[in-house]
Amino acid sequence: MELLYKLLFISISTVFVQNFVLMRFLGLCPYIGVSKKLDSALGMGMAVIFVMSMASCITYLIQYYLLVPFGLEYLQTIAFILTIASLVQFLEMGIAKYAPALYKALGVFLPLITTNCAVLGVAILNIQSTWADGTPFNFIESILQGFFAGIGFTLVLVLMAGIREKLEYSPVPESLKGMPIAFIVAGCMALAFLGFAGFKI
């Protein structure tokens, strides 16, 4: 029961209540940049889910088995960036070799998220997140948070892409065409997600 409760808590709070893009404002660059087409948005989303889960896993180990024992928490940012960048590079090579179809689908997006702030954000937030009683997230919970952060990112990216595809056929005023209307839509979406704030589970 305890585990189910935790799963539910982490999933709903990271996907909706504390959505990485619309509530924490992390990963805004791909949110605007890769949301023009539904296909590429979905591809990007899958790559982010994948990388976030893997990054959560590795950075947790780095933090608790390398940085904490030596009292080097202040090197967290640089160690995590280094780790995530190498991890993405490594994954890209591995996927290219063993799953060419997946590589073609993710291909362009994998290098894009090498230094994505949402990925670094999830790694750091995993360390900072605590339960109500003050206990920090354990290994499994960190990975879950990373995974659901990716799901939340994908959700808003796909929603945005769907709206922007519809916008292509809508009578948008000349001066608002393209980026301006995309920003307005992004703002509206953030307002809509604000409705989840204060949601108690």
Add this chain to the structure above:
Amino acid sequence: MEFILYPVAIIGGLGVIYGLILAFASVKFKVEIDPKIEQVMEVTPGANCGACGYPGCSAYAEAIVKEGAAINKCAPGGQAMAEKVAKIMGVKAGAQKRKVAVILCGAGGTDRTNTTFEYNGVNHCKIMNTVGIGTNACTYGCLGGNSCVDVCLFGAISLDEFGNKTVDRDKCTGCGACVKECPRNLIVLADIGKEVHVYCSNKDKGAVAKKNCGAVACIGCKICEKKCPVGAITVEDNLARIDYDKCVSCGLCASVCPTGVLVDNKEKRGKARVTDDCIGCTLCAKVCPTEAISGSLKEKHVVDPEKCIGCEACVSKCPKKAIEVDYAD
């Protein structure tokens, strides 16, 4: 000492380990990419115009190498690119004639169009075409929305002060974007050197066509059809059409056309010129359809500008690239 040693050792160690893993992975997971694709990609124009039928230059390069796609499909790259690709791929480049767009309507500018009403809507031909079949009194003629100008990636269609359009044959790559864009199908691609055109697409009876047209209209009198020595002109639905495959650009039809809608752009034709690189192989003289090139074996050949029709047939034949074409404009 420890407070500096540990951080350096750990971060440095992490860096070294990651570096080693990546170095190992780059060898272990190496994916062989055909270097030919990159080479072919380099010689493409990179305009991504889609004239080849592939979704971009890189897709076309990949198709050439992997699927053995035809190498002469690139309109902007033309013969020059086909030859370069041929060298990379080790196949022969088939002769490819450069095509340019021709707008088969004399109207379009404000001075040459009879308008029926004032249009204040969006300046886009496809939309204009749906509003009361356009402002042009001629229901076959140019709408004047200049969508062909907008869609041209190479800036090859220019407008004069009245909005009349001219195609710059030097800039036109024959990609066909304007052909697809024109809602009235007024634009065709013709081989360069075909300089006799019927600048009208009206299928009404002579009197109606003449009344509606602000410029000159084809009245379907069939004089050109009778005069054409090679049977390249047919009059159908009161409109003369030239079969560019048969046309030899002799210009006879233009000289007898009573309305002047059949035009022989004599002065606009390019004139071939043999440069000093000529080795006198006589190939150009053999291929010339009008026998405009003369000269004996192993001597520099000469082009008779009077006879040259600017078809560029000799240009692609010359093994030394010693023939250049000069344009008057």
